[in-house]
Amino acid sequence: MLKVKELEKNVWELTLEGVLTKSDIRTMERDLTPIIQGEGPFGLIVRADGLKDLTADAIAEDAKFEFAMMSQWTKISRMAIVSDLQALAALLKWVDPILPMIDMRSFATSQVAAAESFVSDLPAPHGASQGNGISLLSDGKDGVLAYEIDGRISAEDVNELLAPLEAQMKGDEKINLLVRIRHYDGMDLSILTRGSLWGTKMTAIKHVRRYAVVGAPKWMAAMATTVAAMLPVEMRMFDSSQDDAAWEWVRAD
Known part of the structure; x- marks a missing residue:
């Protein structure tokens, strides 16, 4: 029963x-x-x-x-x-x-x-998230494309994320990525069905040299570390208290 x-x-x-x-x-x-x-x-x-x-x-x-x-x-x-x-x-x-x-x-x-x-x-319920979703911290002109995640990620957030990312992929030079996670409150599940997102992410791998993730929860850090082992990208996890160290790493030659 x-x-x-x-x-x-x-x-x-x-x-x-x-x-x-x-x-x-x-x-x-x-x-x-x-x-x-x-x-x-x-x-x-x-x-x-x-x-x-x-x-x-x-x-x-x-x-x-x-x-x-x-x-x-x-x-x-x-x-x-x-x-x-x-x-x-x-x-x-x-x-x-x-x-x-x-x-x-x-x-x-x-x-x-x-x-x-x-x-x-x-x-807190997803609808009560007080964060801004995804915010652009650095547009990549200095060689570092950086975002901050704070709250729930919407489809609109992803649209804003893709524009500077696609712009950086038009050239042959490699870029470095930094993602700072203040608070992750899930995402709009319709994002997972968007072919453009997955296509952009797979193409971006060829253009990324270093990828720093700051403040990821334990489950996310564990998953990212597992995935990173299968990708041609140098990835490192940093605690939220190591923000300066993460920026220094992605800016290093």
Whole structure:
């Protein structure tokens, strides 16, 4: 059996009991889809203390659902798994690096109150972001193209970002990039479907020599470091207190 219940605004409880079947997963799809497609951030507590097993078709249906909703999972800020099963705690540790933007923790069945408190402690709603999105710090004329991210990134922000970036890519000279992150509050998911953005980013790689990222949250820094290892770009992560050092590095010959 599977049940979805709202505990409070933007905080939901998913209860798993007995042996889950394909029908149960479809119930989850029906109930969770409109929730996740709403305005986040969300907290999700999974009560698996009564879970016995999953059928093979339930596992397949769940994988299909989670893959289809991949772009929406970033709206979940915190997720707690309540279970005494060591296998679930181990699975959570394996999944955590794959979805680093979600703060995931496991709790014993005796810690339900702590789990509920954890998932209820959410950041400000996206609509309440007070930042400016993306601001241009340096237009690249001195060899350094720099931006600051503060708040939620909109499609309009990306349009403003692409103009100076595309201008720098018309020549053969390499440029250095610096991105300072004061506060990241997510992005408009429609950005992910824009072919022009991905095309510009792939072309830009050929023109970038050094790329400094200042003040990235841990999950973002970990992801950027992994991606950087596969790119022909020299990238470094700097703490927010190392802003001067980052500028010195991208300006160095």
